[in-house]
Amino acid sequence: MFYAHSLPDEGKSRWQTLESHLSTVAKLAAERADRFDAGPWGEAAGLLHDLGKYTAPFQRRLEGSPERVDHSTAGAHIAIEKYSQLGHLLAYLIAGHHAGLANGRDIGERTPLQSRLEADLPPLDTVWQQEITLPRNLLPPAHFQQHRDRAFFQYAFLARMLFSCLVDADFVDTEAFYAVHEKGVPHARGGGPPLEVLRDALDKRLATFKADSDVNRLRGEILSHVRAQAELPPGRFSLTVPTGGGKTLASLAFALDHAIAHGMDRVIYVIPFTSIVEQNAAVFRDALGEHGEAAVLEHHSAFDGGNQRDRHSIDKLRRDSENWDAPIIVTTAVQFFESLFAAKTSRCRKLHNIAGSVVILDEAQTMPLPLLRPSVAALDELALNYRASVVLCTATQPALAETDDPERSFQGGFRGMRELAKCPNKLYRDLKRVSVRHIGTLGDETLRDELLATEQVLCIVNNRRHARALFESIADQPGAYHLTTSMYAVHRRRVLAEIRQVLEAGQPCRVISTSLIEAGVDVDFPRVLRAEAGLDSIAQAAGRCNREGRRNASDSEVAIFATGNDDWEPPPELKKFAQVTREALRHHGDDPLSLAAIEAYFRLLYWQQGPQELDKHGLLKLVEDGRIEGLPFDTLEQKFRMIENNQRAVIIPIDKDGIARAALKELAYAEGVGGIARKLQPYTVQVPQQGFTVLERVGAIAAVEPDKFGEQFMMLVNEDLYDEWLGLNWSEPTFMKAENLTW
Incomplete structure (x- = not known):
């Protein structure tokens, strides 16, 4: 008898047989793959994924032997032998059902599938051929439509989808076996109202x-x-x-x-x-x-x-x-x-x-x-x-x-x-709430005058340094507020709540913000100033102007401006967007947010970027060049990063509700920290690596429970560096230039 899973201190009569595990996973994986007409693929993957457990070394391991056994690659070998070239797709997911999908060939750091297939493996006991019956043929799903320009991308996508079916089925069956042993019933999963x-x-x-x-x-x-x-x-x-x-x-x-x-x-x-x-x-x-x-x-x-x-x-x-x-x-x-x-x-x-x-x-x-x-x-x-x-x-x-x-x-x-x-064009006209115009290049003093000319105004700029300097220039005026990602999220929410109250009361309210306020924040100003950016960002900014439609569009202005101070230049990618916006406005300046203007903006943007810039790492070509035997799964995961994050989180424990401080205290006796980390997340500020290094070097931040968690939880200990109006300061020029930094 061959077994898939053992139970400590229990006789083998209570262990899960390998035949039972393989057949159950095959059934569950087939059900999942039936969602896209690939049931036989799911069945084959389920039957083959643990085939390497039909070996004496693995059975000894279940009995307590410390020897390590590769129990995944044997099934990958059989998939390739049984199903010719398309069996190679199965081989990826069978070999990787614990470690993850590897590259087909050696183009990354992890061991590629090719090397695993060439390694020596313990022989399979032939009983596997009596206990499981594989599907005869595997063809692409019946409705599978080939795209002429991305055939191997489609096969890689199919492999990843089948991988999902297999690993979920394997997890669920294994979890159910142990849950039934411990509690008598499997864990509750899924459901929900129809x-x-x-x-x-x-x-x-x-x-x-x-x-x-x-x-x-x-x-x-x-x-x-x-x-x-x-x-x-x-x-x-x-x-x-x-x-x-x-x-x-x-x-x-x-x-x-x-x-x-x-x-x-x-x-x-x-x-x-x-x-x-x-x-x-x-x-x-x-x-x-x-x-x-x-x-x-x-x-x-x-x-x-x-x-x-x-x-x-x-x-x-x-x-x-x-x-x-x-x-x-x-x-x-x-x-x-x-x-x-x-x-x-x-x-x-x-x-x-x-x-x-x-x-x-x-x-x-x-x-x-x-x-x-x-x-x-x-x-x-x-x-x-x-x-x-x-x-x-x-x-x-x-x-x-x-x-x-x-x-x-x-x-x-x-x-x-x-x-x-x-009729989206008619909807745009019917819901038009603002007028938009470009008001030219504004220096710091002129921009300050624009802010003070209106009692309720929102000004959105492209970087934190500009936002801070502009706020400091009007901080002594009524209703001055500042919003930046240098503030932790709970602090920003508190400031926004106050801003809404002040606006509703009709009191002076002059808000300086980075683009964070464009992300679905519900505020309503009669006038918005927006530093040059992509036209889509300007449209988002316009959504903060006359949001409730209480004023005429002609009385609700979104004013676009160029910054006259080179110190506040946006990063290169934002400069590209602003340049394309200027080109689009040359043809659509009379109505910059019309659907025709937006379409022209995106077409210009994509044309100027070119196909290579729209796939920076050449991922589609990498897949097509790899073909079936060289699909670069691991490389795709490493390269496809929507956020290139070189920032570090700093916990700000200066919260009025006491949640952050309480969560930090929990770390002293915590075993699992997932829930604590989620509690702390709204009390963190993301700091660029350079600023983080400076803060760490001068002792302004320190690790919490470093023996247990290393630098996972870095807390601000010099609370003077967090300002109620400006947030966390890590980039004062005098601090950055000083040889021996002091605070």
């Missing part, structure tokens, strides 16, 4: 909205028209609705209707910023009433499951986050896209549940340019071969459609894109 129940709950909430103003009537018309498109076949969609048009709930309503109409399983809402994830998840929970908590899974780095009622709920939330087994997922673009290019088991495990889903990409224009082509290729592949519908939801559509007109086509973009909104 989509039909959620739609009914949403309908009930939407029925309470009143068409008591022109804007509310228009929101109702947008909602009705968008929902009427739900019967359209799954595929690629755009939803172009201006700020204030109600696109958040309209897109959710469409997604539920569309998923129900086509037998799809879940809605995945992909949002660019963590702060908006939290905001939208709260909106969805509220809109779904009593079902909101059970239906909406919020998955991002800062989410704290500790607000759940009990340990059982927290544990189930963690398990559902592992494979996105919930009706509505709200996540970040970083989590979503990096998972699509991941190689690690933990990141890939959710991928099969993206198949057969409605994916709403909110603020679609924020996809980073250096990764735009591979990002679009991945989204397109989901719609092409994985029964997903992809909706690009934004007021500023990023011109990603591939058409037969070479002057208006995005190479490798979305074919057959369908617009869900009725």
Whole structure:
């Protein structure tokens, strides 16, 4: 008898047999792969993944032997022998079902699949051939459509999807075996209200909205028209609705209707910023009433499951986050896209549940340019071969459609894109709330005068140093406020709450901010000043002007300006965006935020960048050149980084609510720190490595419990460096230049 898993201090009669484990994993993996017509592939992967356990050394290991045994590569060998070239796809995921997907050939640091296949392995006992029966043939899924320009990208994508099916099935069966032994029942997973129940709950909430103003009537018309498109076949969609048009709930309503109409399983809402994830998840929970908590899974780095009622709920939330087994997922673009290019088991495990889903990409224009082509290729592949519908939801559509007109086509973009909104140009005119003009180049004094000329004004600039200097120049004036990422998130939220109160009261309110305020922050100013940037950023800034539509558009100005002080120059990539904006405005200066202007801006931007700059690391070419035997899975994961993060987190324990200080004290006796880290995350400031080094060198920051956690938790100990108005200061020129720094 051969076994897959042992139990300490239990006889072998209680152990899990290898035949049972392989057959169960095969069944579970096949069920998951059936979501995209690849059930036989899932079955074969499940049957082969632990084939190396049919060896004497592995069985001795289960009995307590310390010897290490490679139990994964044997199944990869059999896959290649049995299924010819396409069996090589199976070999990647079978060999990597614990360690992760490796490169096919030696182009990275980890051991490639090729080297593993050449290593000596213990012989398999032939009993495996009596205990398992492999599917005869493996062909690409019946509906699999080949894209002429990215065939091997598609095979790599298929391998990653099958990998998700295998590792999730393996985890679930292994977890169930041990849970039944310990508790008598497997852990609770998945579930949640059916989509039909959620739609009914949403309908009930939407029925309470009143068409008591022109804007509310228009929101109702947008909602009705968008929902009427739900019967359209799954595929690629755009939803172009201006700020204030109600696109958040309209897109959710469409997604539920569309998923129900086509037998799809879940809605995945992909949002660019963590702060908006939290905001939208709260909106969805509220809109779904009593079902909101059970239906909406919020998955991002800062989410704290500790607000759940009990340990059982927290544990189930963690398990559902592992494979996105919930009706509505709200996540970040970083989590979503990096998972699509991941190689690690933990990141890939959710991928099969993206198949057969409605994916709403909110603020679609924020996809980073250096990764735009591979990002679009991945989204397109989901719609092409994985029964997903992809909706690009934004007021500023990023011109990603591939058409037969070479002057208006995005190479490798979305074919057959369908617009869900009725007459987007008319919607733009009907919801127009601001006037936009370029007011030229402003020096520091002139910009200060512009701020003081209006009692309520928001000024958005491109870097923290400029924001700080500008705030200090008006700090003695009534209603001066400053917002920057140098403040920890809870501090920023507190300042924003005060700003809203002051605005509502009609008192002086002059806010200097970096672009962070453009990320879905609900504020309403009569005038906004915006330093030159991309036209999409300017449109986001305009969403903070006359947001509630209480004033005439002609009385609500968004003024674009160039900075006259070279000290405040934006980084090179932002200068490119500003340059393209200036070119677009030459042709659309009379209405800079019109849909025609936005389309011209993105086409100019993509044309100036060129195909290479839209795939900075050449990932698509790397995959195509690798072919089946050389697919670069590990390299893709290393290179596909939406945020090039060379910053370090510093915990600011100067919180009025005492949460950060209490969490830091917990570290002294903590074993697992995931929950504590989530509590601390809103009390951190991200500091560039250079500034972090300076703070560390002069003793301004120190590690908390360094013997246990190293430098994982770095806390500000010189609290004089954190200012209530300016946030954390790490870059005073005198500090940076001094040879022997003192504070």
